[in-house]
Amino acid sequence: MKTVGLVVEYNPFHNGHLYHLTKAKEKTNADVVIAVMSGSFLQRGEPALVSKWLRTEMAIANGVDIVVELPYYDSVQKAEFFAEGAIRILDHLFVDTVCFGSESGKIEDFYELYDFIEDHREQWNLLLKEEIALGKSYPKATSDAFQRLSHQLGHPSLLSLSEPNNILGFHYVEATRKWTNSMNAETILRQKAHYHDQDINHATIASATSIRKALFSDQDQEKVKAVLPQPSYHILHQHLKNNQPLLQWESLFPYLQYQIISTKRENLADIYECEEGLEYRIQETIQQATSFQQWMELLKTKRYTWSRLQRLATHIFTQTTKAEINKLQQLKKPPYIRLLGMSPAGQTYLGTIKKKMTTPLISRFAEVQGTAGRLDQRVTTMYNMALGHLTNTSRFKEEYQQTPIRIKNES
Template identity: 45%
Template sequence: MNAVGVIVEYNPFHNGHAFHLHVAKEQANADIVIAAMSGNFLQRGEPALVSKWKRTEMALKAGADIVFELPYIFATQQADSFASGAVSILEAAGCNSLCFGSESGNIDSFYQTIGFLKNNNELFQQKVKYHIAQGNSYPRATALAFHDLTPNEDMLDLSKPNNILGYQYILSVQKQQASINVFTVSRKNADYHDAYFSSETIASATSIRKALFSENGDIFSVRQYMPETSYNSLLEYKEEYGHFHDWEQYFPLLKFRLVQTTPAQLKNIYEVEEGLENRLISTALESYTFKQFMEKLKTKRYTWTRLQRACVHILTNTTKNEMDRKVEKASYLRLLGMTTKGRVYLNKHKSQLSLPLISKLSLQQNEQIMLDIRASRIYALGTRKNQQRLLEMEFKQPPLILN
């Protein structure tokens, strides 16, 4: 069976994602779609709107056939580590190809840019260091350095988030010598960071979340931008747990962690660098909401995303030693769900999988899994209703099966 892989967060699953799955399967001439999906905390340093189980359900009902969890150690990292972990999962699962959405939509521009930067790497790195020294964040410094090299018009725009991720996906495939063919499709109508609706049927996940958390947050207002099955899943989740997840529910827990931790202890937390520990503690003491906290904390040097990721690691008490950036590959395949076709694929290819397939957790498993367990437990603490049920699902919930 021919499998195409996708790397996703589905926060939440919308019509643009459904389009991506359809095109990926069609262009790859694939029998099934395998998704490597972030768990309960995401790459931008945010809790997922709904749990990984509900997002798995959304994906399976809308076109995915197998969903594996991208471990916390990769899911909450910057683009290169995020990509590396996800590619290793798709390779281990036997994917023949990888399809990603991008602002470019032209795979040739990715390979041209990779070749250009490899040929000009020394000068590029010098310019990155220069722009960081000027007080720019790392993503901003890399975009400026790339612009300084005056690449031609066939090159990528590396200031766009999905272009950046796609660039890292291809680098990871090359570095891991994965036997995966890579192709891209253009994002449809809505940009990744669009905060407002600009189409009748296609909207970014960002704009959907903004609508749900607005003062008049009405779930019905997002219905036209999602498959009916995904919309119904949102309704079910809010009914069961009382609300959707965002940082405001976790801010009291984060604030508690900060005010009872010494600067020396905080320095051991991953992504807390260069005196940020003192600023984090003092800002927490004078903030009443997460939004207020972030607005006070934000500087030119640190992106909002970078600071949010640091906050996730503080919340989960994740140390620098636990998040070793030398780790480039996942050590297991955590199965979250599958369709009947996905089950046939796994039964047929089980002996060929290059990583252990895990469908049920135990506390005796490895360090990467222990991070996943800890993150899921803390995620559950943000619920108003049925908290115990969400806490227990990490061990008791078998992979979802959609017939």
């Protein structure tokens, strides 16, 4: 069976995701679609709108065949580590091709860029250090260093690293070269909506950012309905009809504020991604803020992007230390792969590879062990805190007892 892998968050699953899924399957002639999906918290340091289980249900209902979880230590990370973690999981599931969306739409651009940077790695690293020394954020320094290098060597037409999906795409290609023997990469041109669009500006395609904004404002619900596949809208509508909350940082802010105020400064410095004395600025600003938005505006500097600081906020909230992440990043392979959902075709595929797998495929959280398992357990518990006492209790129980979601899709 031919397989295509997708790296996703589905927060929520919208028409752009359905387009990506459909085109990826067509472009690779795949029989099975495997998605590696972030769990409770996402790459840019945000809590997921709804639980991993509802997002898995959306994915399977819309045509994904297998959904597995990207563990916290890989999911809330800068692009390089996020991509690496996802590709390693897909490789252990024997995926033939990873397919990602990009502003380029041409996979040749990414391979050309990768080869160019590898051929000039020493110069690239030197220029990157120079840009960071100027006080620029890492993404800005990366983009500017690359622009300088490409112009110095007479290659100004190379793929731009100023767009978020191009950056991720480059790291997916890099990870396939570094961590796999045979996985190919393909890309699909992103349609209509831009990654950071704040409003729904097109009748059928919108960014996840604009959809979440509309959901929280309780406005433009007809517009929301138009940009979601019917299964996604039905699942979200039922969730809200049952008076279940949608999560955002504002829901978690009181807990985060308490965590920061009650933590000793030296312990705050041990939190992953708390660098260069940021613990002082964090504690100075947290008591001045009445909302997460306000706190981020007080905290933000030219050197640190919003996403970088949101990730740090997530690590503080979950009390994730440098020691924990550093230990997990030394692992030569994923400690386990957690299965969240599958279609009949997905179940058949897993049956064909099960004996070849060298990484445990687990279907219940009770099977999770080690540092990664304990971290994911703590993260899920913290995420559920914002749901209220009764809901939190049921969700915590669900996390341990939930078996993979099975839906007979039409793919």
